[in-house]
Amino acid sequence: MQLLSKKAAMIFILPGLILIFIFLIFPALWTFFLSLTNYSLLDNSLEFVGLKNFFKLFRDQRFWHSTIVTFQFVIGSALFGQTALGLLLAVMLHKKRGIMKELLTNFAVASWIIPSVVVVYLWAAFLDKEYGLLNQLLGFIGVTPRDWLNKFPMWVIIIWNIWRGSAFSMMLFTSALQTIPPSYLETADVIGASRWNKFRDILLPSLKNYIGTDLILITLWTFNLFTPYLLTKGGPGNATEIFPIYTYHEAFKYMQFGYGSAISVVILLINLGFALFYLRSMKGGKQ
């Protein structure tokens, strides 16, 4: 028995659905349509061109370059960075108490909730060639100052994103670890299992679904992350031009809306592929 009539239940979901349709699904469908046109504010054109944008895209050097840096960014900062480091931190701090744990947790969370613009500024100031703290510190041990942001731009945005986002994974895994019955680990201690064995045979299997959820969210978030733009503007040159920045440049710098839409359709398809892949491998693990 349910409290609400079917009609009332449908009315409850309606406002949310209307918003999603007008401001999310309709614009997304529009983007699909635009990707098949040569819509541009520069030449004031809007003609149907079929799949021409996509053929052009696959021959575009910048697109392939952007694909490579995007995957470097996602694999480096989402997979190895946030997920692995988050897991490591959670396991390290599991069952620990004291001020160190409190400090570490709170500051990690702080780096996740403060606005990205501030994080970007923090990092720009930290890495500044003349006034930056990093060069000052390295100066003490005799390392010559470097222009980190221009010399190692990919490393900078990867480490920046790890720093910014690892707290989310850490929080997720910390709570997940609390669901593992302590008796499992105690039994393992009795039979003298090594740390690595405990991790591999007890913690990892119990965390499998959490890791899956985490990977889906983090991968999608990282794929769509625009904020590295504030740090590097996609440069120097186009060294850090990940997909969202590439789209933004084509659409809002060169005003090629049709072409920009085609890029975002490709991003959407890659996202979809990733989500399906993770969901499927999680389901497989359950059986």
Added chain:
Amino acid sequence: MKQESKLKKRVVLKYVLVILLLSIIILPFYWIFISSVKPTDELIRAIPTFIPEKWTFSHYSRLFAASDYGQYLWNSFYVAFWSMVITVILASLGGYSIYRCSYPGKNFISKLILVTYIFPQVLILIPLYKVMSRFYLINNLWSLIIINVTICAPFGVWLLRTFFGTIPMAIEEAAAIDGASQLKTLYKIFIPLAAPGMATVAIYAFLTSWTEFLFANVFIIDEELKTLPVGLARFITQYNVDWGLLNAGAMVTAIPPLIFFAFVGKYFIKGLTAGSIK
């Protein structure tokens, strides 16, 4: 003996690792903070001081006197507050409908809600601008509130799944048999039980709206309607030599969500993890 020294080595190693991690996380924060309270002449010294010799709040007073920062702060509050309120209402209604009721098409709707998550924000930026201008919402803070709600509500519904799903149906049924009206049942019995989940959604919506940059940067044109993240970004390019002012600006942008989180953060962490299980 040998085992003991090995153990000691391990403990030392662990502390070194933790301290290293701590300093990587904390140092940039610390640097900005002390740079925002140092007088300008101390700030530009060739060898920087790690503890300010003199403390001053002049950068902060200059910030509010010389820029639109007070206005930015208000705009951000306005957007984050209304985004939060509306997201909680819509996500709760939607979550209730999906996880407590049954009707044809329900499964399709709940899948649809998850699918919205794979849309890149840049993907919808171009058409969304057109939609917003059709509704005369460009250069209006409500355009930001609407898009924040649209982005947060689906995730909110998904977060509420475990909360709404675990409250026994019998509670509602008993109340209904007692003759309480439907709305009263919802209000008096269901909402208090679902409150932790709704708090999680509220915090998520507030933080997301407070930090949102992309849409706020494109949809708002007038200086006096800009939100803090956009204001700060413009500020950085405008005053890129005045480190004291910039650091104070960065601190002011970061502190409100930190205070907010300090009070309600523990509900959020609990709710977030409860929502992502399964």
